[in-house]
Amino acid sequence: MTLTVVVVDDEPGLRRLLVLLIERDGRFRVVAQAEDGIEALAAVREHDPDLLLLDLGLPHLDGLEVLEQLQGRVRPAAVVLTGFADPATLERARSLGAADCLVKGEDFARVIEVLYATGVAADGT
Known part of the structure; x- marks a missing residue:
């Protein structure tokens, strides 16, 4: 199973790094990137990512x-x-439907693991 991903971050260098990290794993395919919220919503509508x-x-x-x-x-x-x-911001994100919240300075090494677990759980397999 290959999971499709849209990566959204306003920092181009970090976005490129995330795309490389995600695609190198082999279980994902990045279908779009966005640098702001408007582009993110458009990418979700266009690509219907996992x-x-x-x-x-x-x-x-x-x-x-x-x-x-x-x-x-x-x-x-x-x-x-x-x-x-x-914590209040992260809880707000969860209450709005985020499956998980990671902090850039603390949880970067867990991005792939959390993405895969979230994708598998969402797929029901």
Whole structure:
């Protein structure tokens, strides 16, 4: 099973690194990248990915607003990767449907493991 992913982060270098990390794993295919919330929603509509790797600190629409607009959709399962370690912000993301929340400075090494577990759980296999 290959899981499709949209990667959303406003930092181009980090976004490229995440795409390389994800695609190198072999269990994923990155179908789109976005640098802001508006592009993220457009990519989700166009590609209907299994997973959304989403930063919260985005221009135009932030990650929480993206999650709000995606509420009620079965796909994609959202994994937040953010610089915000504030528990209230992370809890808000979860309440808006994020399957998991990772903090950039603390959880970067777990991105692949969490993406795969989230994708498998969402797929029901």
